[in-house]
Amino acid sequence: MVRRTKKKGRRGQAVARTGELAHGTTKKFLLRCRGKAVEAVLLNYEGNIYAYVNRCCHIPISMDWVDNQFFTEDKRYLICANHGATYEPATGECVWGPCFGAFLQGIPLEISGGKILAFCPDEEEKKRGGA
Secondary structure, eight states, rough: OOOOOOOOOOOOEEETTOSSOOOOOHHHHHHHETTEEEEEEEEEEEEEEEEEEEEOOSSSSOOOSSSTTTTTTTTTSSSOOTOOEOOOOTTTTEEEEETOBBBBBBOOOOETTTEEEEEOOOHHHHHTTTO
């Protein structure tokens, strides 16, 4: 979810405009973190914006076979096209499939001047899966 988590010395990367994503839609983006490009996904779930690293918890590969398709047909869950791991959009928790109980790595977000800014996740956030 978009949080006001700006940390001293960290610069966010503009990844979308506010209002750009309708419910149940996603937008992939690349985030430069510690010299590496990290593929991530921004999503609107029930009017809230979330972002996660585009990497399944079961096998560390991209979750979308069809580019930018992450939601189940009913727009209730995120799903990995490879083995069907199913995630809660609001928390990133795997609720069904081979990685049950694991969490997607969250990307901290902030809204500033009508833009959605993404920040590199901290290493401690990576370990617990949250943002």
